[in-house]
Amino acid sequence: MIDDPRWSQLSRYFARECTPAEALAIEAWLAEDDNRAREAARLREIWAMSAIPERPARTDDAWQRLSARMHVSERMPPVALHQTAEHVAKPHFRWRQSESRSRRVALAAASLVLFAVGAVTAVATQRRQLSQFWRTEIREPVAEQDREFRTARGQRAVVVLGDGSRVELGAESFMRVRPFNTGPRRIVLSGQAVFDVVHDSLRPFTVHAANAITEDLGTRFSVRAYPGDKQVQVLVTSGKVALRAVGAPATSGTVLGPADLGVLDSTGRSTVKNGVDSGRFLAWTQDRLVFDDAPLDDVLPEIGRWFDVTIQLENPRVGRRRITLNVPARSLSAVLGAATVPLGLHFTTTDRVVVIR
Numbered sequence: 001m002i003d004d005p006r007w008s009q010l011s012r013y014f015a016r017e018c019t020p021a022e023a024l025a026i027e028a029w030l031a032e033d034d035n036r037a038r039e040a041a042r043l044r045e046i047w048a049m050s051a052i053p054e055r056p057a058r059t060d061d062a063w064q065r066l067s068a069r070m071h072v073s074e075r076m077p078p079v080a081l082h083q084t085a086e087h088v089a090k091p092h093f094r095w096r097q098s099e100s101r102s103r104r105v106a107l108a109a110a111s112l113v114l115f116a117v118g119a120v121t122a123v124a125t126q127r128r129q130l131s132q133f134w135r136t137e138i139r140e141p142v143a144e145q146d147r148e149f150r151t152a153r154g155q156r157a158v159v160v161l162g163d164g165s166r167v168e169l170g171a172e173s174f175m176r177v178r179p180f181n182t183g184p185r186r187i188v189l190s191g192q193a194v195f196d197v198v199h200d201s202l203r204p205f206t207v208h209a210a211n212a213i214t215e216d217l218g219t220r221f222s223v224r225a226y227p228g229d230k231q232v233q234v235l236v237t238s239g240k241v242a243l244r245a246v247g248a249p250a251t252s253g254t255v256l257g258p259a260d261l262g263v264l265d266s267t268g269r270s271t272v273k274n275g276v277d278s279g280r281f282l283a284w285t286q287d288r289l290v291f292d293d294a295p296l297d298d299v300l301p302e303i304g305r306w307f308d309v310t311i312q313l314e315n316p317r318v319g320r321r322r323i324t325l326n327v328p329a330r331s332l333s334a335v336l337g338a339a340t341v342p343l344g345l346h347f348t349t350t351d352r353v354v355v356i357r
Contacts, residue, residue, distance in 0.1 A: 009022070009026060010026070010040060010043055013026050014043075024351065024352075145179060146176055146177065146178055146179070147176070147177045148174070148175070148176050148177075149169060149174070149175045149176075149177070150173070150174045150175075151169050151170070151171055151172060151173050151174075151191075152171075152172060152308070153171055153172045153304070153305050153306075153308040154171060154305075154306065154307060154308030155171060155172075156168065156169055156170055156171055156173075156284075157169045159175070159177075161177060161180060161185075162180045163180050163185065163198050163200070163203075164198040165185075165195065165196060165197045165198045165205065166195075166196040167187075167193050167194070167195055167196075168193060168194040168285055169191070169192075169193045170191055170192030170193060170224075170284060171191075171192075171284075171305045171306055172191055172226075172305050173189070173190065173191025173192055173193060173226075174189070174190045174191055175187060175188065175189050175190075175191075175193060176188040180203075183203065184203055184204045184205075184206065185200075185203050185204065185205040185206070186206050186208065187205075187206065187207045187208065188207075188208045188209075189207055189208070189209040189223055189225060190209065190210075190225065190226070190227060191224075191225070191226055192222070192223070192224045192225075192226065192284070193207075193222065193223055194220070194221070194222045194282060194285060195207065195216070195220065195221055195222070195223070196220045197216040197218070197219060197220070197221075199216060199217075199218035199219075199239075204216070207223050208246070209223050209225035209232055210225040210229070210232050211232065211245055211246050211264065211266065211268060212225065212232035212234070212243060212244070212245060212246065212264040213243075213244050213245070213246055213248075213253075214234050214241050214242070214243050215241060215242045215243075215244075215250075215253060216239075216241055217239060217240045217241055217242060217255070218239045218240065219236055219237075219238055219239025219240055219241055220236075220237045220238045220239060221234060221235060221236045221237065221239075221241050221256075222234070222235045222237070222281060222282060224281075230265065230266060231263050231264060231265045231266070232263070232264045233261065233262070233263055233281075234256060234261070234262040234263075234264075235260070235261050235262075235276060235278055235281045235282070236256045236257060236258055236259070236260050236262075237258060237259075237278045237282070238258055239257075239258070240255055240256060240257045240258075241255070241256050241262075242254065242255050242256075243256055243262040243264060243270055244270075245264060245268035245270070246268075247268075248268070254270045254272060256272065259274065259275050259276050259277075259278060260272055260273070260274055260276065261273040261276040261281070280292060283326075284306075284329070287328060287329050287330065288326065288327065288328055288329055289302065289303065289306065289325060289326075289327055289329045289335060290325065290326045290327075291323060291324060291325045291326075292324055293322050293323075293324050294322060294323060294324075294325075295319060295320055295321065295322050295323075296313070296318060296319045296320070296321050296322075296323060296339070296343075296356075297319035297320065299323060299325065299339055300313070300319070300339075300356075303332075303335055303336065303339065304354075306329055306335075307329075307332045307335075308352065309332065309349075309352045309353065309354050310352060310353045310354065311353075311354045311355075311356065312353065312354065312355050312356070313356050314355060314356065314357045315357075318343075318345065318356065321343050323339055323342060323343060325338055325339060332349075332354075333349075336354065336356075340356060345357065
């Protein structure tokens with residue numbers, strides 16, 4: 001078992017650096033043996049706990065030191081290790097592959113070594129944890145230039161900005177942060193995020209998403225504006241915000257308070273719903289998928305974005321059927337079953353493509 005090269009590939013799997021075919025092969029291999037799945041779940045816990053940013057580490061040096069100390073056989077080279085550090089100001093990165101990433105890869109490799117010599121004990125962790133979102137936290141220092149953050153399908157990240165404000169970035173989302181050291185604080189968003197803002201009356205905090213501008217007035221709120229969405233949605237959970245169309249006077253915004261959902265359409269017209277259940281709109285931050293009488297055409301893209309799969313309808317007219325869901329988003333097959341069985345449908349999965357019939 002120690003010589004099985006698939007153990008050394010787990011850190012690539014945890015880092016989502018595998019191809020879809022490799023990831024499916026590893027999942028099938030883990031499913032063959034409950035003890036194997038439990039050990040892998042334990043290693044993933046160690047990987048997740050190692051996400052606290054720290055000074056960049058040389059992962060190859062870490063492996064060599066650990067190998068020498070524990071007399072690990074040369075037959076187990078660090079095939080899963082990569083030098084992924086980038087300059088902190090380099091744009092267009094996934095996750096920020098500098099402080100936290102190199103440290104996490106090193107610790108994941110160290111965990112694999114510990115397992116190989118029998119030092120890691122199994123824990124009663126369900127294999128379904130392996131299907132959960134990959135999530136990391138990034139602490140963003142005060143910068144002198146724009147910074148960009150991007151999550152892929154099946155990923156999300158928490159970004160702590162230089163002023164202490166906290167952003168939880170949803171799957172397949174992009175955020176550009178303007179320098180916070182002087183002047184207004186400005187965010188450009190494409191996708192979905194929850195903002196917990198440190199209010200500063202002297203430095204306005206605004207989120208620009210599609211044709212909408214959301215200005216913080218001391219609050220926690222979410223913004224959704226994926227490409228292809230017909231409207232921008234802003235939900236306030238505490239405090240208040242002002243929502244207005246791009247180009248509109250700053251004094252013309254619609255003020256939203258707690259449990260208010262503001263919707264701005266493509267023409268710039270805004271509507272407000274009061275007393276909205278925020279739990280439904282923020283369920284994704286708790287690893288749940290929640291839909292209320294929604295058409296499959298809206299539900300399936302969310303599932304695909306969450307699990308990084310492409311979902312196809314054999315009959316496009318089926319997309320108009322409506323479904324209500326409130327399910328843990330840990331297992332693709334369980335979520336698809338909950339969405340299809342009540343409608344008398346079934347699905348097949350090949351690689352990363354799901355076909356619903």
